[in-house]
Amino acid sequence: MSRVPPKWPPVEVEHPAPHPDAPEQGTKLGPHYAHCFGCGDETEGGLHLQTECGHDATIIAQFHVTDAHQGAPGLAHGGLLACAFDEALGSTVGQLLRKPAVTGKLETDFLRPVPVGSTLHIAGKLDGVAGRKVYASADGRLDAPDGPIALRARALFVIVDFSHFTEHGTADPRDVHPDRDINP
Numbered sequence: 001m002s003r004v005p006p007k008w009p010p011v012e013v014e015h016p017a018p019h020p021d022a023p024e025q026g027t028k029l030g031p032h033y034a035h036c037f038g039c040g041d042e043t044e045g046g047l048h049l050q051t052e053c054g055h056d057a058t059i060i061a062q063f064h065v066t067d068a069h070q071g072a073p074g075l076a077h078g079g080l081l082a083c084a085f086d087e088a089l090g091s092t093v094g095q096l097l098r099k100p101a102v103t104g105k106l107e108t109d110f111l112r113p114v115p116v117g118s119t120l121h122i123a124g125k126l127d128g129v130a131g132r133k134v135y136a137s138a139d140g141r142l143d144a145p146d147g148p149i150a151l152r153a154r155a156l157f158v159i160v161d162f163s164h165f166t167e168h169g170t171a172d173p174r175d176v177h178p179d180r181d182i183n184p
């Protein structure tokens, strides 16, 4: 089977500079929402992704795979691995551009099995912006930042107004202010 991916990004893009308020390299980012399944610290059985700002405008995430994340015995569930990339890429877009955005499309290549007990090291980067469309991609390496690549993902995020979260979800409109023009 050919694994040659289609052109990426699929459209002409501009290469965005990180926002002046984007966090500095080494900054630990913490959850954007305590009940987020990807990163929240109040979700039993969630992924509890830990993210920090890496070098050269990257966001680095670690996902420790536990028994709660199994698909086959002893192996991570593919949908949860895709979720980890959704979260890491969403953080890449939100933290580096400081604009609210939602996933429009997420493609994941699963290259190696990910065993329970392993830690997936995900490095996300921005690949370009075209209007409201933001393209980002990430690699996930097994057990070390330079470990073998287990997954690759590419995503389109679409920049939205904060009202997306108040009209369609239950975000509090009082959270909207100039210093927090990002995802709830």
Ligand SMILES: CCCCCCCC/C=C\CCCCCCCC(=O)SCCNC(=O)CCNC(=O)[C@H](O)C(C)(C)COP(=O)(O)OP(=O)(O)OC[C@H]1O[C@@H](n2cnc3c(N)ncnc32)[C@H](O)[C@@H]1OP(=O)(O)O
Pocket: 029, 030, 031, 032, 033, 038, 086, 087, 088, 089, 090, 091, 093, 094, 095, 101, 102, 103, 104, 105, 131, 132, 133, 156, 158, 160, 182, 183
């Ligand atoms: C305590 C400290 C805090 C610190 C700060 C922390 C900051 C952290 C920041 C952030 C972290 C966040 C981490 C989150 C991670 C997880 C993210 C998720 O899981 S999001 C949920 C899943 N996604 C949805 O629910 C979207 C559902 N879809 C929609 O709502 C709409 O379809 C939407 C908004 C995506 C687009 O709808 P339209 O009406 O606004 O716009 P239209 O015109 O349809 O699309 C805009 C452009 O995008 C293209 N587009 C849209 N979807 C596409 C697709 N699937 N494929 C290709 N193109 C697509 C369209 O063709 C269009 O392109 P043309 O401008 O015309 O060139």
